[in-house]
Amino acid sequence: MKTLRTIKQVSEYAGEQVWIGCWLNGKRSSGKIQFLQLRDGTGYIQGVLVKSEVSEAAWESAQQLTQESSLYVRGTVREEPRSPSGYELLVEEVEIIQLTEDYPITPKEHGVDYLMDRRHLWLRTPKQRAILVIRAQIIRAIQQFFDERDFTLVDPPILTPSSCEGTTNLFHTKYFDDDAYLTQSGQLYMEAAAMALGKVYSFGPTFRAEKSKTRRHLIEFWMIEPEMAFVDLEESLRIQEQFVSHVIQSVLTHCRKELETIGRDISKLEAIQAPFPRMTYDDAIKLLQENGFDVPWGEDFGAPHETAIAEKFDRPVFITHYPASIKAFYMKPDPGRLEVVLCADMIAPEGYGEIIGGSQRIDDPQLLAERFGEHELSEEAYQWYLDLRRYGTVPHSGFGLGLERTVAWICGLDHVRETIPFPRLLHRLYP
Ligand code: 4AD
Numbered sequence: 001m002k003t004l005r006t007i008k009q010v011s012e013y014a015g016e017q018v019w020i021g022c023w024l025n026g027k028r029s030s031g032k033i034q035f036l037q038l039r040d041g042t043g044y045i046q047g048v049l050v051k052s053e054v055s056e057a058a059w060e061s062a063q064q065l066t067q068e069s070s071l072y073v074r075g076t077v078r079e080e081p082r083s084p085s086g087y088e089l090l091v092e093e094v095e096i097i098q099l100t101e102d103y104p105i106t107p108k109e110h111g112v113d114y115l116m117d118r119r120h121l122w123l124r125t126p127k128q129r130a131i132l133v134i135r136a137q138i139i140r141a142i143q144q145f146f147d148e149r150d151f152t153l154v155d156p157p158i159l160t161p162s163s164c165e166g167t168t169n170l171f172h173t174k175y176f177d178d179d180a181y182l183t184q185s186g187q188l189y190m191e192a193a194a195m196a197l198g199k200v201y202s203f204g205p206t207f208r209a210e211k212s213k214t215r216r217h218l219i220e221f222w223m224i225e226p227e228m229a230f231v232d233l234e235e236s237l238r239i240q241e242q243f244v245s246h247v248i249q250s251v252l253t254h255c256r257k258e259l260e261t262i263g264r265d266i267s268k269l270e271a272i273q274a275p276f277p278r279m280t281y282d283d284a285i286k287l288l289q290e291n292g293f294d295v296p297w298g299e300d301f302g303a304p305h306e307t308a309i310a311e312k313f314d315r316p317v318f319i320t321h322y323p324a325s326i327k328a329f330y331m332k333p334d335p336g337r338l339e340v341v342l343c344a345d346m347i348a349p350e351g352y353g354e355i356i357g358g359s360q361r362i363d364d365p366q367l368l369a370e371r372f373g374e375h376e377l378s379e380e381a382y383q384w385y386l387d388l389r390r391y392g393t394v395p396h397s398g399f400g401l402g403l404e405r406t407v408a409w410i411c412g413l414d415h416v417r418e419t420i421p422f423p424r425l426l427h428r429l430y431p
C-alpha cells in the first residue's frame, strides 16, 4: 500500500514527491497541459501535467478522468503563490480507482429539491464541506467552553415518557406496550444531574414534530443544554453571552478559509463580543408597537417580530421576563411580578431568530405541583421531577442553544437545511 499524504499536509512536503488519494473536482486542458482540480476532503489542490514531461500512460489516464472519478496521484509538491492553497502538484503518475459516469451534480445551478434528493452527493461541494467544517469547530468550541469551566458532560435519554416543552409537537413512538416520545429537550434530566454534579451540560439530538415549514425549524436538531445549581437568571445570562462570544471568536480564529468559501461577511461576526444588550418583554412589545406591529401584551413573538427587534442591534439581544402564560411550566415566576417569569431568549442578529431559550427554574415543590394542573400535565409522570424539589431544592438555572440555528447564523445561510449533514424536515426523511 502506498503511503498517502493529505492535501492539508502538502505544505510540509514542498519539493518532495507524494501520493494523494483524491477525487476529480474538475479539469481543463490546453492540449499540451492538463490542469486537474483535486479534492480529498481536507482541501483542494491543482494537479498539473505537462505532456512533454510525463509518460504517455499518465497523460492518457488524466485525459480519461471525469468529474468525481476517484484516483491516486503521485506528484511533486511545488510552491505556487497564485494558488489559493499556496501549492500545486506536478503530477507524474495517475492511478484511476474508478471512472465516474454521469455524475448528477454538475457545476451548473440546480434547484434545492434536486440537491436535497442528492444530499449524500451535495455534501461534496466546497460550500457544503465548508459548512460542515465550521459546524465541527462550533461543537469543539462549545465543549471546550464548558469543559474549561468545570461543567460535567451528562447524556440525557432520547426516549422519554413525558414532555418538556409542551405537548403539541411531541414525536410519538411505541415503547413495547407503552407510549413514548423522542426527547424534545434533555432539560428535566439535566436538572436532576445538576443536583448531583453542580454544573452540567448535555449535547445531543432533540426532536420536535413541527408541522410548520420555515427556514428555522428542523424536526431533528442538536441542542447544548447547560444546567447550573445555585445560579440565578442574571448569572446565567452572563455565562450565555460569554459562551456565544467564545464560539464566534473560535470560529473566526480557526475557520477563516471556510468563512471565505461561503462568502460570509466576517466584520459582522467580529462585532460579536460580550456583553449583549438586554430588553424586557414589556419593552420589546413597546418597541414593536412603535414600529407598526399590532401585537398586544401577552402574545408570543413570531419570526418577523424577532427580526424587527434584532435589527436594532449589531450583536445578539436578550429578551427577558416573558408572560408566564406563553412559556413552559417549569419557569420561575418573578417574585416581584408573578405574571412574568425569570427567563430569557437570545435573539441572533441579521434575522436568524432565537438561538437560546433559558430560564431560572421553579424551586418550590408546591408551586411546581400547581403548574402541572395548569398545563394539563399528568403529575404522576413527573413525580421523579418533583423529588428534585422535595429533597434539597436549590435555586438553579439553565438554557438550551440550538446548534443548527447557530450554524446558520455564523455561516450566514438562508435556511437551516444546509447546517446539518442529513436534515430531517417536514415531508423529508430521504436520504
Ligand atoms: O426554546 P426551546 O424550546 O428551549 C428548551 O427546549 C429548553 N428546555 C432549553 C433549556 O432551558 N435547557 O429550545 C431551545 C433552542 C431554541 O432557542 C432554538 O435555538 C432551538 O433550540 N430550537 C430549534 N432549532 C431547530 N429546529 C427546531 N424545531 C427548534 N426548536 C428549538
Ligand code: MG
Residues within 6 Å of the ligand: 345, 354, 356, 357
Ligand atoms: Mg424557545
